Amino acid sequence: MSKVPEWFLEQLRQRVDIVEVISDYVQLRRSGRSFSGLCPFHNERSPSFSVSADRQMYHCFGCGAGGTVIGFIMDIESVTFVEAVILLAQRAGLQLPDGVGDAEAARPNTKHQRYREAHELTAKLYSYILMNTDAGVQALTYLEKRGISRKTMVEFRLGLAPKAGDTVVTFLRKRGFQDAELVACGLAVEMGTRTLDRFRGRLMIPILDKKGEVIAFGGRTMEQDVKPKYLNSPENDLFHKSRLLYNYHIARKTIRRDRTALLLEGYMDVISLSQAGIQQGVATLGTSLTEEQAKLLKSDCDKVIISYDGDEAGRKAAVRAIDILVEAGLEPLILRIPDGLDPDEYVQTHGGESFKRLLGRQTLSVVQFLLDDLRQRANLVSSVGRTEYVRQALQLLAERATPVEQEYELRNLSQEFNLSVETLKEELRTFAKQNIRRSQHRDRALSSERIQPLEKAVSKASVGLLQAVLFDKEACMYVMDKGVTELAEPVQTALLARLYAWRLSNPDASSAAFVDELDDESLGKVASSLFFGEIPELTHDLLDDYVRTVELHHLEAEYRDLLRQWIDTEATGDETQSREIKLQVERLQNQIATLKRPRGS
Structure with missing residues (x-):
């Protein structure tokens, strides 16, 4: 975002009508002061997608997607922030500021960008060798025998690394790259006094990031006796395989629409299934599923169907993946493929339609699979x-x-x-x-105390405090002076901290600018929801009520925790510790009673 001046972004937001833009993708109907329709980011039958013309914001109350018109174009078109700005500026007839839209100016010559450029050029070279040279004939034949069409090869940008030792190094040297750069980004290795290509004589599969840019490669041998079968780029400043999923940049639209992902084990599984019309397939990059990858999936879906190889190693990997997915809040399902085949082999043998029927008939719950x-x-x-x-x-x-x-x-x-x-x-x-x-013991004890949860009240208060900080500079300062640092939910607390820092740095900036600056998707979902519904007059009395409600909520939670500790301690017979906890419980009871008293009494 730093590539685009804020004054131009504000001009763009005011010039472009979010309702008109989204209407190109979603059939909208007026609903009161807003517009509603079926969300384009997940599969739904009843409209939960809302667009506010007054506030120039959208939000889905089903999947949580939301933001400004710039964010919408980024998500729906899978483009970068700058690319979305360029598309909208062209639509509005606005002249771009100097440097924006120019390839060299918009993409500064940083180390990361140099790595990206080297990988992009290398991917084009590999593709050319595969599709247009005699050296590529063997690899083309190999792929065609595996049922991969030329169209699919182009879509997945498949290529061939020649057997010659320094083809890529020589190619990139001529384009201004230094040997040290090529070694650092994983395209080359040092062998004594020579710098040679890392990949030689392998079928090359580009690995793209969420923006669709090449940042690494997977190289598959086509010979039986060559080990390893797959050779991946090493990790570096740009490429962290634990944070990426192969094909995620393409599969994401289907995953968001269906709220279901298909987790596969290998590149060829993804490619074969995609060619067969199954578009939600992603794969780990030669490692077991990681927490970061699970969180990536959680941002776009609710269920993950694990379809690993049917051998013993695949079963063990599925068992490991289950707990990671559950911990991330996802529902795992496991696809049982007959005869120990992997998904690619099954599709080659039985076809894509048969695999789709498997998805409907052979999917097991976690309990069924573990049994x-x-x-x-x-x-x-x-x-x-x-x-x-x-x-x-x-x-x-x-x-x-x-x-x-x-x-x-x-x-x-x-x-x-x-x-x-x-x-x-x-x-x-x-x-x-x-x-x-x-x-049962804890439930009875807590029930006897008749603790009344404050979920609805504290949720309303937390949202109200976030709106105050986001929309009103003076209200923001008042809330900060009150020392509010924690709200009902962790994501709200994280958003509050970001809002405080942003308001202090940008006291007069528009609220939409804050949403566009957010780089955390979970925070973006909460932030966009704040623009919908009525925003009351933010008086000091109302803000005081919000603060008191949030404080009461945290004291109630602390009280329940201490009460559980007290019950457990009494069961152990530790009278000294039991008395200490009892004193803390009584102190909290007094604080809660004080907060519940009517104001001024």
Whole structure:
């Protein structure tokens, strides 16, 4: 964003009508003072997508997408901030400021940009060698035998690294790149006194970032006896494989629309399925799924179907991925592919339509998959092995299964191992007994205190404080003077901190400018929602009420935590610690009572 002057961005926001722009992509209908329609970023039947002409902002109350007209064009067209500004300026007939839109000025000669340019040139060279030279014939034949069409090769920018040792290095030297740069960005290696190409004699698969720019490569050997089968670019300042997913820049639109991603293991899986019309496939880059990759998926979907290779290694990788996805707040499902095939092999053998039917018929829940995994590793021939399998299965059901899943799987175990359902249920209760008793004890204690949660009130107060800081400079200073640093939810607290810093640096800037400056998608979703609904008159009395409600919410939460500690401590018989916690509980009770008193009493 720093490439575009703020005065021009403000002019652009005022000149371009967000309703007109979005109407090119979404059928909008007037709904009160705003417009509504079906969200283009996720699949829905009832309109939850709202556009405000007054505030020049959009927000989806279904998936949370939102922002200014610039942000909309970035998301819908998968372009950069500067590219979105250029498109809108052309639409509005505005002349771009000097330097904006010029390739050299808009993309400064930084180290990262040099790396990107080197990779882009190399990708074009690899593609040319594959598609237009005699050296590429063998690789073309190899790809065609695997069912990959020329059209797909072009779409995924596939190429060939020649066997000659310094083709890429020589090519890039002539274009002004130094050997040290090529080594640093992973395109070359030093061998004694020589600098040689890192990739030689391999089918090349460009790895693109979220903006669609080449930043690394995966190189696949076409010979049986060459190891490793895949060779990836090394990590560097530009390329961090734990933070990227292959094909994410293309698959993202479909993932957002369906709220479901298909997680694959290899590049060729993604390419084959895409050619077969399955567009939501992404792959990890030669490593197990990471927390960063799971968070990336969470920003665009709710479910992830894991479709790893059907061999033992693929099953183990799926087990590891499940907990990471659950921790990120995603619902994992697992696709079971018959005969131990990987997705690419299955599509080659049975076709894309058959794979689509698999997605509908062979997708397992986490519990079903983990039970199946237990079975694969169990020794069901011996009585000891069967007993151990049943015990592990019951433990799994106690930890992970819903009551419906428990009932269904208990009946299956009963039939298979000739055990009564009641016996199995009794064993299941044994695994869960300690947790159940503790949970029931706490619930009774908390219920006896009749603690009334403040969810609705504190949510309204937190939103009100964020609106005050975002829309009113004087109200912002008042809230800051009150020392408010924490709101109801962590994402709101993070947004408040960003708003404080922004307001202090930009006291007179427009609220839309703040939304455009946000580089965190989760914060952007919350920020765009603040523009919708009525914004009351931000008097000091109202702000004081908001502050008091938020403070009361945090004291109530602290009180509940201390109450749980007190219950646990009493159960252990530690009277000294119990008395100390009791004093803290009483102190909090007094503070809560004081805050609940009517103002002025």
